[in-house]
Amino acid sequence: MTARIAFIGGGNMASSLIGGLLANGANPSSITASDPNTEQQQNLKQQFSVNVTGDNNQAIAQSDVIVLAVKPQLMAVVCQAIADAGNDLSSKLFVSIAAGVSVKRLKSLLGEQVAIVRTMPNTPALVGRGMTGLYAPADVSQEQNASAEQLMQAVGETCWVENEDDINHIIAAAGSAPAYFFLFMEAMQQQAEQLGFSPEQARSLVQQSALGSAELVAANPDLDLATLRANVTSKGGTTAEAIRVFEEQGLRKVVANAMDAAVERGREMESLF
Numbered sequence: 171m172t173a174r175i176a177f178i179g180g181g182n183m184a185s186s187l188i189g190g191l192l193a194n195g196a197n198p199s200s201i202t203a204s205d206p207n208t209e210q211q212q213n214l215k216q217q218f219s220v221n222v223t224g225d226n227n228q229a230i231a232q233s234d235v236i237v238l239a240v241k242p243q244l245m246a247v248v249c250q251a252i253a254d255a256g257n258d259l260s261s262k263l264f265v266s267i268a269a270g271v272s273v274k275r276l277k278s279l280l281g282e283q284v285a286i287v288r289t290m291p292n293t294p295a296l297v298g299r300g301m302t303g304l305y306a307p308a309d310v311s312q313e314q315n316a317s318a319e320q321l322m323q324a325v326g327e328t329c330w331v332e333n334e335d336d337i338n339h340i341i342a343a344a345g346s347a348p349a350y351f352f353l354f355m356e357a358m359q360q361q362a363e364q365l366g367f368s369p370e371q372a373r374s375l376v377q378q379s380a381l382g383s384a385e386l387v388a389a390n391p392d393l394d395l396a397t398l399r400a401n402v403t404s405k406g407g408t409t410a411e412a413i414r415v416f417e418e419q420g421l422r423k424v425v426a427n428a429m430d431a432a433v434e435r436g437r438e439m440e441s442l443f
């Protein structure tokens with residue numbers, strides 16, 4: 171029997187996961203998205219034909235795997251209401267995708283016996299190119315770990331971590347990472363427009379270069395990234411000049427500082443939410 175999956179919160183990340191699951195062959199009738207925003211419910215129904223509701227407890231009652239996909243600051247109130255409804259949660263597997271909410275915190279809200287796997291996906295899940303980190307405390311069974319892994323592998327690749335704090339490292343290296351690449355691409359698009367291209371042309375130039383580069387990386391697992399870069403960089407040529415400017419102006423340090431800031435914020439959120 172395929173697992174019935176409830177999404178508590180049907181926003182950006184839930185939509186990416188739902189879209190990815192359906193593209194991978196999941197049956198829309200096995201998925202229920204719960205969201206108080208009726209417009210969001212309509213979008214999900216229209217786009218994916220999944221079941222929608224505004225009642226979290228109804229979605230949970232009819233599902234085996236519960237994906238907690240609300241904003242971190244809402245997690246406490248949402249989980250408390252789930253616990254207060256008094257439904258039997260003992261046979262359910264909870265999969266949290268929230269940044270900055272610890273398993274300890276979730277258990278304190280949902281109940282100490284509740285099985286919880288903490289994960290950190292990213293939005294390319296929508297196109298089957300997700301990267302998800304997973305952490306399971308010792309009381310989660312092998313079978314439940316396998317269910318969580320199966321869910322996330324349907325939308326991309328997975329990486330288990332042994333220590334919960336490593337989820338904050340996954341956030342820095344993968345969960346938040348699409349935004350870094352989008353920022354870089356945005357900056358390149360802007361400059362391409364300055365150089366005289368139309369916005370469409372500029373986007374296409376940047377988009378195809380990014381896509382081609384990522385595919386080259388994936389197609390050459392034995393070549394390190396520095397070698398791929400060197401292959402573009404003719405001695406005394408144009409790329410060398412651009413790379414010189416990036417290096418001299420501290421791109422590596424900026425990247426390291428930005429990733430460290432994401433880790434720190436993840437830890438800080440764990441003390442707030």
Ligand SMILES: NC(=O)C1=CN([C@@H]2O[C@H](COP(=O)(O)OP(=O)(O)OC[C@H]3O[C@@H](n4cnc5c(N)ncnc54)[C@H](O)[C@@H]3O)[C@@H](O)[C@H]2O)C=CC1
Pocket residue numbers: 178179180181182183184204205206207210226239240241242244248267268269270290291292293345346
């Ligand atoms: N957006 C991203 O790239 C990623 C997000 N996450 C995590 O996913 C979670 C959701 O983030 P987004 O999808 O970006 O946020 P979002 O704001 O797009 O989605 C949250 C949804 O929850 C709904 N909601 C509000 N109150 C609710 C309630 N009481 N019950 C059920 N649903 C309720 C909102 O209407 C909204 O549609 C966050 O905890 C975030 O840390 C994790 C990895 C990546």
Ligand SMILES: O=C(O)[C@@H]1CCC=N1
Pocket residue numbers: 269341345346
């Ligand atoms: O920005 C955030 O907090 C979430 C977690 C990773 C991506 N979005």
